[in-house]
Amino acid sequence: MKIGVIIGYGKSKSGNGFPPILRQFRAFMHRSNIPGGFLFCAVFFVAVLCFPCFALTSQDLLSAEERQWLKDHPTIRLGVGVTFPPYQWVERANNNHFTFKGVVSDYVKILEQRLGVNMEVVYGLTFQEALELGKNREIDLFPCLAPTPERSQFLLFTIPFISYPSVIITREDAPFIGRLDDLKGRKVSLVKNQAIYSTIKNNFTHLNLDIIESENAEADLKAVSFGRADACLMDLGVASYFIQKLRITNLKFAAPSELENVALAMGVRDDWPLFQSILQKVLVRITNEEKDAINQRWIQLKYDPGVSASRIVRWAIGIGSISLLIFFLLFLWNRSLRREIRARQVIEEERQILITDLQRALSEVKTLQGCLPICSHCRKIRQDSGYWQKIELYIQEHTNAQFSHGICPDCMREMYPDMAEKILKKYE
Numbered sequence: 001m002k003i004g005v006i007i008g009y010g011k012s013k014s015g016n017g018f019p020p021i022l023r024q025f026r027a028f029m030h031r032s033n034i035p036g037g038f039l040f041c042a043v044f045f046v047a048v049l050c051f052p053c054f055a056l057t058s059q060d061l062l063s064a065e066e067r068q069w070l071k072d073h074p075t076i077r078l079g080v081g082v083t084f085p086p087y088q089w090v091e092r093a094n095n096n097h098f099t100f101k102g103v104v105s106d107y108v109k110i111l112e113q114r115l116g117v118n119m120e121v122v123y124g125l126t127f128q129e130a131l132e133l134g135k136n137r138e139i140d141l142f143p144c145l146a147p148t149p150e151r152s153q154f155l156l157f158t159i160p161f162i163s164y165p166s167v168i169i170t171r172e173d174a175p176f177i178g179r180l181d182d183l184k185g186r187k188v189s190l191v192k193n194q195a196i197y198s199t200i201k202n203n204f205t206h207l208n209l210d211i212i213e214s215e216n217a218e219a220d221l222k223a224v225s226f227g228r229a230d231a232c233l234m235d236l237g238v239a240s241y242f243i244q245k246l247r248i249t250n251l252k253f254a255a256p257s258e259l260e261n262v263a264l265a266m267g268v269r270d271d272w273p274l275f276q277s278i279l280q281k282v283l284v285r286i287t288n289e290e291k292d293a294i295n296q297r298w299i300q301l302k303y304d305p306g307v308s309a310s311r312i313v314r315w316a317i318g319i320g321s322i323s324l325l326i327f328f329l330l331f332l333w334n335r336s337l338r339r340e341i342r343a344r345q346v347i348e349e350e351r352q353i354l355i356t357d358l359q360r361a362l363s364e365v366k367t368l369q370g371c372l373p374i375c376s377h378c379r380k381i382r383q384d385s386g387y388w389q390k391i392e393l394y395i396q397e398h399t400n401a402q403f404s405h406g407i408c409p410d411c412m413r414e415m416y417p418d419m420a421e422k423i424l425k426k427y428e
Contacts, residue, residue: 077120085101100121111279119141145267157276174231186209196257221239
């Protein structure tokens with residue numbers, strides 16, 4: 001690989017073309033017997049890393065043929081979209097002075113500075129009129145354009161240098177839209193002749209969309225805001241710019257459109273392939289820092305797509321799982337409660353039986369304490385049923401008392417007169 005570098009110090013007093021610091025460095029290398037190739041590499045990297053101005057300019061990257069082409073074409077006619085903020089648009093002052101603004105205008109300034117040409121915007125044209133002039137090669141360059149098969153018939157495209165996602169925009173009170181398929185059969189506003197319009201028109205016929213053709217993104221947003229359309233699809237950067245500018249408060253970014261990111265490139269007339277190559281070389285060497293600075297100047301994105309379908313599914317699964325867990329815990333608690341209630345019922349039944357037995361026993365004890373019908377002759381007691389029972393049996397049934405049988409002295413003398421006295425004397 002050949003690397004060229006230009007160090008523009010001019011001739012020093014000694015006439016050797018090196019400044020003092022480099023002469024001292026070269027002398028040191030010579031005394032140290034360090035090879036000259038290493039010297040060259042060291043000088044190169046020191047120059048490039050420490051002094052960026054020594055690096056190659058865009059002109060140095062071009063071939064002799066490309067540099068000659070730029071000399072032969074000092075002025076390039078540009079065709080721009082009149083209303084395509086924040087990427088490019090034209091403002092007209094009261095004195096009919098036109099100003100080219102937007103992200104692309106800064107890229108055009110970089111091209112002018114690095115190529116040394118004049119980028120001349122052709123004002124007073126609609127975007128469609130500019131395309132027609134491009135077909136006739138009356139416009140040399142479209143600095144911001146989405147490549148389509150139709151445009152490729154008369155333009156050569158560079159690599160995309162701007163890319164943003166396209167989104168579905170609906171009203172705040174609209175039903176949930178999570179993807180393009182959710183728009184099936186609905187009214188959708190699209191800017192005619194733009195890349196999204198062509199993609200939807202050609203590749204999504206199965207959705208049976210009622211497409212409302214509009215002239216610009218502003219008309220799309222107003223159609224949705226005022227209810228003339230259910231949704232619109234457009235580049236996120238464009239949508240964010242107009243929603244903020246128009247202060248529309250009833251719209252939301254419903255979901256990503258699932259389409260490929262809107263890739264914006266530069267379109268060169270098809271008989272200038274050399275210019276396409278030149279632009280390509282410059283665009284790929286625009287640093288990320290330069291791109292970030294441009295984007296921060298013109299674009300302020302506030303992208304809130306709402307709740308996606310996948311998030312709803314995750315929430316549903318989470319809530320369902322928690323609900324099942326709560327139901328299971330309630331089931332276990334209810335089952336345990338039923339068991340406890342049943343146990344308490346058994347205890348209560350046993351308590352009632354015990355109370356009944358005690359009440360009956362107490363009732364029976366009270367009966368013995370009351371008036372007992374007893375036979376004056378045989379000493380039997382009459383029960384409630386009318387049955388006469390021996391007094392000892394009655395007492396045994398109604399108390400805890402037990403009887404043992406014997407004979408008193410009087411009864412012994414009456415029953416056994418011959419033996420009574422002898423027996424009684426024995427036990428005295």
